[in-house]
Amino acid sequence: MSDQDLLARIDRLESLDAIRQLAGKYALSLDMRDLDAMANCFAPDVRVGRDKVGRAHLKAWLDDTMRLQFHGTSHHLGQHIIEFSDADHATGVVYSKNEHETGPEWVIMQMLYWDDYERIDGRWCFRRRLPCYWYASDLNKPPIGGLKMRWPGREPYAGSFHELFPSWDAFWAKRPNKDELPEVAEPAPLEGFLATMRRGAADPKIRVR
Template structure:
């Protein structure tokens, strides 16, 4: 088997493993297997400004789930994966979620901006950045602004559209306006960077 063919096979296997990684995240989180869940992250995952590692992540996940949610369900949608090297990749994946939060049933639409890294032969999360469109009571459609409407909290805007300059560009263009040219399609492995208009990868605010 040629070197080029081996690289292509490795890429296909990596894509499948990353897709399973995301599915395992949802299953382990929803079934409250916190050990299985944190094992999907890099051993030296950063949890806060001064805390690193799976043990700290486990403590944070355990506390968050016990304090906020009686139950959850994460339904995965489209997943775009691009590689920066054979052992590093990033991706965007849609997630439609349901939460039992005390006496409330909260539905949510979001996407994750992920960084993946292959460590000791396994693909793991290097980080996950959640970007929200809405969260609201099941019976209250989130029409209007500040669509993040968790019961007992002040509504706020999510970052669903903030990552993508095309959102503002589209609405800034007058209705019916026509452009003379169509942009060149994004190069291979550059679709997300092209949509981001060359901006650096978004950052997580470290608590």
């Protein structure tokens, strides 16, 4: 192994750790309402909504959201899959189980983030975070059935937890023949697990609520 190869592998390991730390920093800064720390997890020219750009706009949006919707929150991170397109760009999926103190109810949520990461001036940042929700419901009201996003004071609506991955609908659409062994696809290429699972699906459109 050449020195250049060794340095590249060390850089990849350091980048993996920095990206995992980034997800943890996002959760901690959000829960502790440190909006500067939160905004600085994102690229300086992060897009906010349809027509705003920059960390200041992100901070303003976060301030409104946190004050109007929640008193306390807690974000618990789960598995985190990260794949690189080059040394300074990566994509990832990270699970998050969240708790929200919101008015008279204690809302629990299961979701995942589809992330794009970029290294800018030596520091890994979120280029984009796409939140995909499975459910949100009062702690004492299990989210059985459809329309699992159930916030107090709002009409229930469907989340987008499964929309990134066509395998969910394909699984339920066709029952296998029990008399035949199923075919098994070839393993996904290195740095291609997520793309293989996505099967070319478009990003879901997340409704802002």
